[in-house]
Amino acid sequence: xxxxxxxxxxxxxxxxxxxxxxxxxxxxxxxxxxxxxxxxxxxxxxxxxxxxxxxxxxxxxxxxxxxxxxxxxxxxxxxxxxxxxxxxxxxxxxxxxxxxxxxxxxxxxxxxxxxxxxxxxxxxxxxxxxxxxxxxx
Numbered sequence: 001x002x003x004x005x006x007x008x009x010x011x012x013x014x015x016x017x018x019x020x021x022x023x024x025x026x027x028x029x030x031x032x033x034x035x036x037x038x039x040x041x042x043x044x045x046x047x048x049x050x051x052x053x054x055x056x057x058x059x060x061x062x063x064x065x066x067x068x069x070x071x072x073x074x075x076x077x078x079x080x081x082x083x084x085x086x087x088x089x090x091x092x093x094x095x096x097x098x099x100x101x102x103x104x105x106x107x108x109x110x111x112x113x114x115x116x117x118x119x120x121x122x123x124x125x126x127x128x129x130x131x132x133x134x135x136x137x
Contacts, residue, residue, distance in 0.1 A: 003076035012037030015081040
């Protein structure tokens, strides 16, 4: 059975949504990808939707929606996206904090940089899960 990975942030509107989409794109054979927050906004950040569509051909506006952490199934791996002390807590077997700065309100270059770093981290996570790293699962 594949582990369930949750990318979490406070609002579940930008970084965590980007990570869920990239996780599904590259990691779907290795893990199930989710995202959620503790205080959801009305929708996914429009700049994040546009940049992810441009870079990866994924329309998050059609394939994803904002969710609360209470809406998630039991999670194996939690990835905090960088919300510091305000970051939600979610029970899991393993947790990391990727510590991303929120690109909201910034240039497309910031969104692209964030997406590319998320992609690199997701690919590393895939390798760790495939290698069955004891600290991961």
